[in-house]
Amino acid sequence: xTQMNELPKEERLERxxxxxxxxxxxxxxxxxxxxxxxxxxxxxxxxxxxxGLPRPLTTDDLPLIEEKMRRRIESDVPFEPSLxxxxxxxxxxxxxxxxxxxxxEIADEKVGLYRHGxxxxxxxGPHVDRTGEVAVFKLMSVAGAYWRxxxxxxxxxxxxxxxxxxxxxxxxxxxxxxEALRRDxxxxxxxxxxxxxxxxxxxxxxxxxxxxxxxxxxxxxFWRNEHYRAGYELVYSPHVGKSTLWETSGHxxxxxxxxxxxxxxxxxxxxxxxxxCPFHIQMYKSSLRSYRDLPIRMGELGTVYxxxxxxxxxxxxxxxxxxxxxxxxxCRPDQVKEEIERCVDFMQFFLGAFGFEKFHVYLAxxxxxxxxxxxxxxxxxxxxxxxxxxxxxxLPYDVDEGGAVFYGPKIDVKLxxxxxxxxxxxxxxxxxxxxxxxxxxxIAEDGREHRPYxxxxxxxxxxxxxxxxxxEHYAGAFPLWLAPVQAIVIPIADRHVEYANKLAAxxxxxxxxxxxxxxxxxxxxxxxxxxxxxxxYMLVVGDREAEADAAAVRxxxxxxxxxxxxxxxxxxxxxxxxxxx
RNA sequence: GCCGAAGUGGCGCAAUGGUAGCGCAAGCGAUUUGUAAUCGCUAGGUUGGGGGUUCGAAUCCCCCCUUCGGCUCCA
Numbered sequence: 001x002t003q004m005n006e007l008p009k010e011e012r013l014e015r016x017x018x019x020x021x022x023x024x025x026x027x028x029x030x031x032x033x034x035x036x037x038x039x040x041x042x043x044x045x046x047x048x049x050x051x052g053l054p055r056p057l058t059t060d061d062l063p064l065i066e067e068k069m070r071r072r073i074e075s076d077v078p079f080e081p082s083l084x085x086x087x088x089x090x091x092x093x094x095x096x097x098x099x100x101x102x103x104x105e106i107a108d109e110k111v112g113l114y115r116h117g118x119x120x121x122x123x124x125g126p127h128v129d130r131t132g133e134v135a136v137f138k139l140m141s142v143a144g145a146y147w148r149x150x151x152x153x154x155x156x157x158x159x160x161x162x163x164x165x166x167x168x169x170x171x172x173x174x175x176x177x178x179e180a181l182r183r184d185x186x187x188x189x190x191x192x193x194x195x196x197x198x199x200x201x202x203x204x205x206x207x208x209x210x211x212x213x214x215x216x217x218x219x220x221x222f223w224r225n226e227h228y229r230a231g232y233e234l235v236y237s238p239h240v241g242k243s244t245l246w247e248t249s250g251h252x253x254x255x256x257x258x259x260x261x262x263x264x265x266x267x268x269x270x271x272x273x274x275x276x277c278p279f280h281i282q283m284y285k286s287s288l289r290s291y292r293d294l295p296i297r298m299g300e301l302g303t304v305y306x307x308x309x310x311x312x313x314x315x316x317x318x319x320x321x322x323x324x325x326x327x328x329x330x331c332r333p334d335q336v337k338e339e340i341e342r343c344v345d346f347m348q349f350f351l352g353a354f355g356f357e358k359f360h361v362y363l364a365x366x367x368x369x370x371x372x373x374x375x376x377x378x379x380x381x382x383x384x385x386x387x388x389x390x391x392x393x394x395l396p397y398d399v400d401e402g403g404a405v406f407y408g409p410k411i412d413v414k415l416x417x418x419x420x421x422x423x424x425x426x427x428x429x430x431x432x433x434x435x436x437x438x439x440x441x442x443i444a445e446d447g448r449e450h451r452p453y454x455x456x457x458x459x460x461x462x463x464x465x466x467x468x469x470x471x472e473h474y475a476g477a478f479p480l481w482l483a484p485v486q487a488i489v490i491p492i493a494d495r496h497v498e499y500a501n502k503l504a505a506x507x508x509x510x511x512x513x514x515x516x517x518x519x520x521x522x523x524x525x526x527x528x529x530x531x532x533x534x535x536x537y538m539l540v541v542g543d544r545e546a547e548a549d550a551a552a553v554r555x556x557x558x559x560x561x562x563x564x565x566x567x568x569x570x571x572x573x574x575x576x577x578x579x580x581x
Numbered sequence: 582g583c584c585g586a587a588g589u590g591g592c593g594c595a596a597u598g599g600u601a602g603c604g605c606a607a608g609c610g611a612u613u614u615g616u617a618a619u620c621g622c623u624a625g626g627u628u629g630g631g632g633g634u635u636c637g638a639a640u641c642c643c644c645c646c647u648u649c650g651g652c653u654c655c656a
Contacts, residue, residue: 056585143651144584151653155584158651190592199647200629258655304656309582310647312654324656412656424656461656493613520613528617542615554616 004133009165016134017042017163019079019116019127020069021049023134024159026119027068028053031061037121038098038147038156044420045173046137046162050145052098057157062139065159069137076132077117081125083110089122098147136170137163180418185471186315192476192533194484195316204313204320206464211484214513216463218482220301222353223325223460230346232299232327237279239303243269249278250437254406258306276302277431277456280328281438289442294452295331295339301463302326316468317423323463329455330440336382336453340389340411343428347413347459348393351426354470355479360422361395362412363387364403373407374432382430383409407433418472425461425469430454477534477556479580486573487537489516489551490526499546503539503566510570512577514539527554537573 004012021040028051029035038050084092086103089111093099099122103111114123116131128134140160147153164170181187189195194212197205208216224234243262246252251259255274262269273279280298289296303323312318331339351359363386366372366379386409390397397411404410408430414422431454434440441449460466470482480486487507491500500516507514517526523540530538539551544563551569553561564572 058585141650142585145652146583149653151583155652157584160651197648203647306655309654311582311584311652313648318655322656427656458656465656490616492615495613520611522612522614522619524614524616525618526616531617538616540616544615552615558617560616 004128013163013165014042015126015128017047017161018125019131020134020137020161020163021047022079022114022116022119022121022123022127023069023072023131024065024139024161025049025051025121026072026117027065028159029119030068031064036098036156037096038145038158039102040121045164046140046160048158048160050147050156050158052147052154052156057142057159059142062142062159066139072117073131073134075117076130078130079114079116079125079127081127082113082115084113085109086111089113092120093122135163135165136167137161138170138174177419183418183472183475184315185317185417185468188471188476189316192484194471197315202320203310204308204318206316206319206321212467214484215478215482216467219460219463219467223301223350226346226349227299227327230297230342232297234299235280235283237276237283237300237302238273240270240272241278243271245278245282246271248437249275249434251275251278258308260305260307272305273302274304274306276300276304276324276326277328277434278438280326281434281440281454284328284330284440285438289330289452291332291442291444291450294442295329295335297327297329297339299325299327316464316471317417319462319464322465324458325460325463325466326456326458329457330442330452331455332442332444332450333453336455337385337389339455340385340428341392343455343457343459344389344393344395344411347426347428350459351413351415354466354482355473356415358416359425360414360416361390361397362400362403362414363390363397364400364405364410364412366404366409367402367406369402371406372404372432373436378430378432379409382432386411386428386430405429407431415466415469415473417469418475423461423465423469425466426457426459427461428455428457431456477536480536480573480576481578481580483534483536484513485515485533485535486513486577487515487539488526488530488533488535489514489539489541490523490530491516491518492523492540492542494520496541496543496546500541503541503551506566507570507573510574512570512573531556531558536576537569539569 018041021042025037025040032053034054036052040047040049086106086109089103090100093103102122111122112124113120114125114127138161140162143158143160144155145158146155162170162173164173192211193209194215195209196207198207227234243252251274259274260272262271283298284296301323303321305321308318308320329339365383372379390411400412410427410429412424413426414424416422435451435454440452440454442452444450489500489503491497497518504514504516517530519526527538534556536556538554540554541551545551548563550563550565552563553569555561
């Protein structure tokens with residue numbers, strides 16, 4: 001027998017979580033003898049189990065199930081592994097269609113079982129030795145989940161539980177969730193007056209308010225400047241295109257369910273664009289290209305509209321109209337490695353500039369069962385180039401097996417929201433499809449037409465999603481270069497407003513974003529509001545400051561810098577702006 | 582799209598079949614204040630939309646829309 005306390009913590013937690021899922025399944029079967037069992041694995045913060053049940057569960061059922069679980073834990077019965085033949089297993093689970101499906105797929109002749117109390121499950125383990133070893137847990141929620149993650153399968157009911165070693169750690173986890181709600185970008189977006197949605201006039205469509213708009217402008221200006229410096233040309237393309245364009249691109253065949261219905265213009269169908277690629281290709285094709293012209297890097301902050309299914313919309317992180325920081329790179333085969341390197345470096349530069357140190361890199365490879373464009377050699381080459389660059393840059397990554405789109409392999413980078421959910425932002429994709437479909441060429445040294453490689457990339461992904469993640473990343477307390485209001489001048493009494501306005505004008509003249517709180521409120525109230533708005537600098541001015549051409553500087557952190565000469569404050573802020581970039 | 586939950590003034594909430602209320606915010610007035618909320622008054626809601634049950638519906642039933650948490654799908 002393994003002593004639980006000898007195991008590494010991770011392993012011990014995994015066993016406890018897995019065992020808790022069995023114990024939960026036992027409780028559910030006790031309540032619903034006809035329950036059909038799905039699977040019940042451990043996860044990062046706990047466990048879940050999927051059930052097919054005669055009626056929907058509600059959160060009111062959870063305390064009951066918890067109670068049964070606690071009784072089972074107290075009874076401290078053993079978990080007993082065993083091995084039986086497949087035939088025996090089929091007999092044992094004859095009323096459990098999902099289990100039968102799993103048993104059929106087991107490669108071995110023998111099927112592993114784990115039994116505790118009245119409950120037995122097809123399972124490799126490992127488990128804790130006795131139910132009493134399961135530590136503190138809490139059932140969190142019920143949700144629907146397709147059997148085996150396919151929407152063609154029936155939907156089961158999933159119960160999520162959290163499980164940790166100690167009460168303190170569980171409480172920490174619950175506190176973390178609560179904290180996450182406080183920094184939710186949807187909440188901060190309202191509180192900081194950055195953006196809004198108006199569902200009655202179209203879900204998934206973002207209204208950028210002045211402060212959000214200011215931040216977006218800052219982000220976009222930064223993006224444009226850096227792209228010019230990096231050798232990109234920036235373009236603008238139309239928002240709609242005739243059906244013939246989307247037929248040629250293949251979008252009407254492969255992507256139509258994500259496209260808005262066409263509008264009739266003079267008897268022709270026009271579609272609002274879900275992607276920018278076809279337009280960039282037209283610009284490439286507008287003149288004959290020499291090998292000397294390559295690489296051509298064509299960038300655009302291109303606004304696209306996609307019909308996203310109603311259940312997937314999520315604040316700024318999943319919307320129906322968004323602006324991609326898109327670019328297409330047309331290059332010769334001998335240039336493609338360097339271009340990918342540049343993209344990966346550029347990505348790291350951007351994410352770093354916005355304070356993201358943690359991100360998950362994925363190499364998405366060909367779906368071996370699916371359709372694909374291009375030759376197998378091309379796919380092999382492209383996948384190798386992508387992998388080589390990631391490895392040479394020393395980036396940890398996971399392979400997303402079969403995660404590529406049909407037209408080519410890609411590198412994806414996902415950022416985490418405040419609850420730890422991953423959102424794909426950066427994508428760097430090979431495209432073996434569109435160059436072919438649009439017959440994209442360049443004239444090589446041999447005087448003949450050759451097919452260029454085409455790399456499609458978005459570094460921030462979309463401005464909307466990136467902004468959403470950015471808000472949560474900083475919890476709304478943006479670094480000075482991004483802050484929509486960098487300083488607020490707080491006159492103590494009405495007679496100081498004039499001086500305050502003069503100060504604000506002076507700061508504005510230095511390129512700083514400063515406002516004056518002229519309300520007839522107490523200074524404390526103005527400080528509180530500025531604090532809640534997470535304004536980085538509060539400049540309190542009264543008689544003493546007006547006298548001395550100074551301001552009493554209070555930082556967002558609460559730090560009181562006392563009275564400072566205005567010139568010093570400006571210098572400090574300008575340095576602050578410069579540094580954070 | 583699927584499963585579940587929810588939708589009440591701008592925001593956060595109360596009212597469980599019997600006259601829709603509270604706080605914040607807003608407008609007006611008073612106050613002129615030294616580092617996280619000054620006081621008073623006023624205004625604001627066909628309770629997401631449509632239909633039904635009932636003497637009477639925010640409350641019960643049906644359909645639709647939207648949001649939230651998942652699943653699936655995606656930047």
